[in-house]
Every structure is written in C-alpha cells, then in structure tokens.
Amino acid sequence: MDLFADDTRLTPMPIDDGELWFQQRLPLDLAPDEVMRRLLAETGWREEEIQVWGKLHKQPRLSAWHGEASYRYSGKTFHPQPFTALQLHIKQTVERVTGRRFNSVLLNYYRDERDSMGFHADDERELGPEPAIASVSFGAPRTFILKHRHLPKKVQLALGDGCLLLMAGALQKHWLHGINKERTPRGPRINLTFRLIL
Ligand SMILES: O=C(O)CCC(=O)C(=O)O
Numbered sequence: 001m002d003l004f005a006d007d008t009r010l011t012p013m014p015i016d017d018g019e020l021w022f023q024q025r026l027p028l029d030l031a032p033d034e035v036m037r038r039l040l041a042e043t044g045w046r047e048e049e050i051q052v053w054g055k056l057h058k059q060p061r062l063s064a065w066h067g068e069a070s071y072r073y074s075g076k077t078f079h080p081q082p083f084t085a086l087q088l089h090i091k092q093t094v095e096r097v098t099g100r101r102f103n104s105v106l107l108n109y110y111r112d113e114r115d116s117m118g119f120h121a122d123d124e125r126e127l128g129p130e131p132a133i134a135s136v137s138f139g140a141p142r143t144f145i146l147k148h149r150h151l152p153k154k155v156q157l158a159l160g161d162g163c164l165l166l167m168a169g170a171l172q173k174h175w176l177h178g179i180n181k182e183r184t185p186r187g188p189r190i191n192l193t194f195r196l197i198l
C-alpha cells in the first residue's frame with residue numbers, strides 16, 4: 001500500500017540533460033494563502049532596474065534577496081536582507097524534503113499576468129557547476145517553461161499554490177527557463193528560489 005499521498009512526495013519528472021523534481025504541495029505549518037499574505041507584507045520588495053542594450057529598464061516584477069551571502073546578477077551586486085522567520089521555516093522544510101542545503105533566497109513577486117521573467121539559466125559561478133535550485137510558488141498558477149539550449153525541446157509545467165520544484169544536476173547547463181506574460185488575467189504570485197552560494 002502507498003503510505004503517502006502523491007502530493008506530499010517529491011517526484012522525479014522525466015527530462016533529458018538534467019534533473020527536475022516536483023512536489024504538488026510542500027508540507028508547511030501554515031496554509032499557502034497565509035504564507036502568501038505574510039510574504040507580501042514582510043518582504044522588502046524592490047522594483048529593480050536592469051540594463052538592456054545600454055538602456056535602463058524596470059524589471060517586469062518586484063524582487064528581494066534574503067539570506068547569508070551577496071549575489072552578482074546583471075553586473076550588479078545585491079546585498080542580502082536577513083532571512084525572516086517564515087523564510088527560514090520554508091527553507092528548513094525544503095531542505096528536509098530535498099536533502100539539499102541552501103543559504104540564500106531570491107523572491108519574485110508577479111503582480112499580475114503582465115509580470116514575467118525572461119529566459120535565463122541560474123548558472124552564475126558562485127552557484128557551482130551543478131547547482132540545486134529549489135523553487136517554491138504561492139498564489140496564482142503560472143506556466144514555467146524550460147527550453148533546451150541546443151535541441152528543439154520544450155517542457156511546460158503549471159506551478160500552482162504551494163508547490164515545490166527542484167532543478168538539479170546538469171539542468172542549468174543545458175536548459176533555459178522563464179515565465180511568459182499572459183493574456184488571461186492572473187492574480188498575484190510569489191516565487192522563492194532557494195540557492196546555495198558557495
Ligand atoms: O518564478 C519562477 O517560477 C521562476 C523564477 C526563477 O527562475 C528565478 O528566480 O531564477
């Protein structure tokens with residue numbers, strides 16, 4: 001007999017050239033809507049600017065960097081705010097479920113369907129050669145798209161309220177990922193990506 005309901009188990013997803021693991025509902029002490037409410041209120045959200053072709057643009061989402069290590073991204077260094085108690089609880093739960101260790105978290109707040117994240121790989125040097133990146137989502141579901149760098153392959157996953165996605169192995173080396181803008185109205189969504197900065 002199966003002792004665990006499917007949504008409480010971290011399950012491998014079939015993918016070439018890397019590892020992808022998914023859990024429908026991360027088992028937290030608080031309901032996802034309560035986590036969402038608190039993350040919205042307790043996070044020091046910033047509207048960052050990035051340079052594209054020498055011009056400054058506002059990122060199409062709000063973000064925040066918390067944890068124990070600074071981070072370089074798009075030529076800028078981000079100094080962290082300390083983990084909040086709730087972020088620590090989520091981090092410890094993710095560490096227990098995945099068996100990996102993390103020391104930093106990037107939070108992204110997609111206010112509605114017009115907010116997005118361009119295709120990228122989380123392959124910065126300070127993450128090491130085969131980083132494990134644990135992504136936890138709250139609020140409105142959005143489509144997470146993976147595109148292979150060299151092959152005509154695409155994987156799409158609906159990331160719903162309270163789910164956990166673990167990217168590991170050679171995934172960042174061979175795939176890009178992103179969240180497109182949508183035409184369908186979407187409510188607010190928060191995503192946390194836990195990382196280990198070496
Ligand atoms: O919002 C998401 O699901 C993706 C976030 C992401 O790729 C990142 O923070 O690097």
Ligand SMILES: [Fe+2]
Nearest residue numbers: 120121122177
């Ligand atoms: Fe990413």
